[in-house]
Amino acid sequence: MKDLLPSAIKNKEKRSEVHAKLKHQKKLEKKKKAKVREAAEKQALELGEEPPARPVPRTIENTRELDETVCKPDDEELFAGNDADEFSCILKEERTPKVLITTSRFHSSRGPAFIDELISVIPNAHYHKRGTYDLKKIVEYANNKDFTSIIVVHTNRREPVIGLPSGPTAHFKLSRLVLRKDIKNHGNPTNHQPELVFNNFTTRLGHRIGRLIQSLFPQDPNFRGRRVVTFHNQRDFIFFRHHRYIFETKESKEPQPKGEGKKEAKTQEKVITRLQECGPHFTLKLISLQHGTFDTKGAEYEWTHKPEMDTSRRRFFL
Structure with a gap:
């Protein structure tokens, strides 16, 4: 039952319930990954290192089918x-x-x-x-x-x-x-x-x-x-x-430094x-x-x- 896809469940209420649980689980996993990535970036900055590269999201544009007619600068x-x-x-x-x-x-x-x-x-x-x-x-x-x-x-x-x-x-x-x-x-x-x-x-x-x-x-x-x-x-x-x-x-207005008393803001x-x-x-x-x-x-x-x-x-x- 664990690996059963929501689309395979015939009962509508049960299908909706399973779908909602899966959606919530994916959301939690996404948040967890984001926290791990932010922590790694923060640690890299503190050590003066290059932060790890962020994953590029998959889109329809960047996964387009290869086209031989695409123009090249040296064509x-x-x-x-x-x-x-x-x-x-x-x-x-x-x-x-x-x-x-x-x-x-x-x-x-x-x-x-x-x-x-x-x-x-x-x-x-x-x-x-x-x-x-x-x-x-x-x-x-x-x-x-x-x-x-x-x-x-x-x-x-x-x-x-x-x-x-x-x-x-x-x-x-x-x-x-x-x-x-x-x-x-x-x-x-x-x-x-x-x-x-x-x-x-x-x-x-x-x-x-x-x-x-x-x-x-x-x-x-x-x-x-x-x-x-x-x-x-x-x-x-x-x-x-x-x-x-x-x-x-x-x-x-420019912010005034602390401890200089009240002055006319520039x-x-x-x-x-x-x-x-x-x-x-x-x-x-x-x-x-x-x-x-x-x-x-x-x-x-x-x-x-x-x-x-x-x-x-x-x-x-x-």
Whole structure:
């Protein structure tokens, strides 16, 4: 009965009782280990020795499956490819990004508000009404007007980000959209060009998607504006956040030494830095990446997500 798992017990009350006992026992063991570790660290510090290394907790991220496409710092082929890819002229500042934002034909009620906020985030972004135009016609128009990218917005469906003039086209699923007005204590962004932060785009595919997104923005941030736009990849979900730095000067009284009687306390100024979210914030999930500029029939795909890829929780593609 000792080694019997709670799941093997048929009686619900007994199963709950055994489960609660096991949980309590694990908690006590965890506390006991923590006390032993703290005592060992304290003893090492008293002896002037290096404290024992703390065990690294196992997470889904640090136990991910080995991926041969993970980029390495000495990957010469990768850096050579950067100089020849579709985004190099923008990322080398040889061409200024110019983004056309439109909607699908039947866009959601939150679409226009989201587009207004995207325009405030992406410098040199312009909205054009979709109307009844086919997307291929819009691509043709954008090429003629020297746009470098097209973003098609639909808050309820999967829509593309298209690199111009020759692609590629990335389809993302947009979720967890929160508009600026719904963010508590939100800030209002300025027109300064933002600083960009990209985290965890580690594979060849992730590197390519990172460069595609990066090509939507100018590469010369104006740091005076204190604006920062973050794309954080975690488990193949790309989290978008938009913040501004706030610098505040606070006065604090210096503590007086004992035995010096009552003296007027000196004040010192401290500069405190914090982040204020400007919004919007949302999550992107890559559905596919295709060669060229949007083709639903004869498209050639670089990568596409398939249900059979989701067999392991520790397998990531970006």
